[in-house]
Amino acid sequence: MLTLYQRTDCPFCWKVRLALQELSIAHDIIETQLGEKHPEVVRHSPTGNVPVLVDGNVVIWESSVMLDYLDAQYSLGRLIASEPSQQARVRTLHAYSDKCVGPALRDLVFEKRSKLESECDLGVIQSSELKWLACQAYLEEQLTPQGFFGPEFGAADCALAARCGVAEAYGAGVSDKYPVLRDWFNQARLRSSWSAAYPQQFIQAGPK
């Protein structure tokens, strides 16, 4: 049985949950808290951060590597595609989610998560929202004719759906300016993986 050490609202963890659900892989979840250094996580990961995935002797502390591993071990091409140029496309868009969308949304999330609404710095939030809009403009152009970020709903889709989910939970869902991206996100939300992986705390908190 696989074990995922994770924090439910962390987008890096969320994408791994989506991938596990997409591939119907049975797994245990060990929940950690924001700021917690869980002893097993510290033991397994040189960064001490979640997610950490353990599958027998295999220990992975880098989320993009987890999706590559799940694909190679359990699905052979379902998440990453099978043709090298398509794999490169999926992995590059997965990297875009981690390296571009994540930093764009960071200030927005940190402001709204850690402060009362009256104490939030609106300038910081607006700047973050503008960066996120620029990311959406880029992503609008990247969807394939099949309607995904690869030949089917795969690693890049899991990563970007989790980012869009975080953005939406903090009041910055996909803009009407980007109808192709918005349609993709609406379709992602209809998948059974979405409800299974959705952070319970966002349901309890309601929209911000």
Added chain:
Amino acid sequence: MLTLYQRTDCPFCWKVRLALQELSIAHDIIETQLGEKHPEVVRHSPTGNVPVLVDGNVVIWESSVMLDYLDAQYSLGRLIASEPSQQARVRTLHAYSDKCVGPALRDLVFEKRSKLESECDLGVIQSSELKWLACQAYLEEQLTPQGFFGPEFGAADCALAARCGVAEAYGAGVSDKYPVLRDWFNQARLRSSWSAAYPQQFIQAGPK
């Protein structure tokens, strides 16, 4: 013919050059300068940073994805291994190079690269050296019985050899405290890929 847009002393570019040499893949190099936003790089990459690899219609702006692509397209397992748990190991150690060793060495390199020796902040340099020593302690434990970071000299070895090369050029080569790592680096320097990919400017400048 593949084209690599790059900067010679950038460790992300250096590892791609090492991988291209290891696989004997013919390629063109387009040299860019520190701080330059080369128009083709800006056109191809949403970050505007090097390296960017172009192979016909395939454009990749994320260095770890380049090594995955070169492996899948040109070598089938030589750089990334073929068994999923070994692939996960190679990719995780490659991520360690990018996400842990890089940040550890950053201050050391930035201080020495951008300032006269008399103007360098020794406290900043020492702090960076300590982080780099901690990375070396971790890496000392990660080498396989074959003497590499995977079943053979692959993606993680290319990435980490480039990092060690940068460290050495700035006066912080692999420490005698870590003889297994030091031996691995000495062996890496004997490979034909090493001299072919080594930054000319480090030879001209001599040790710092």
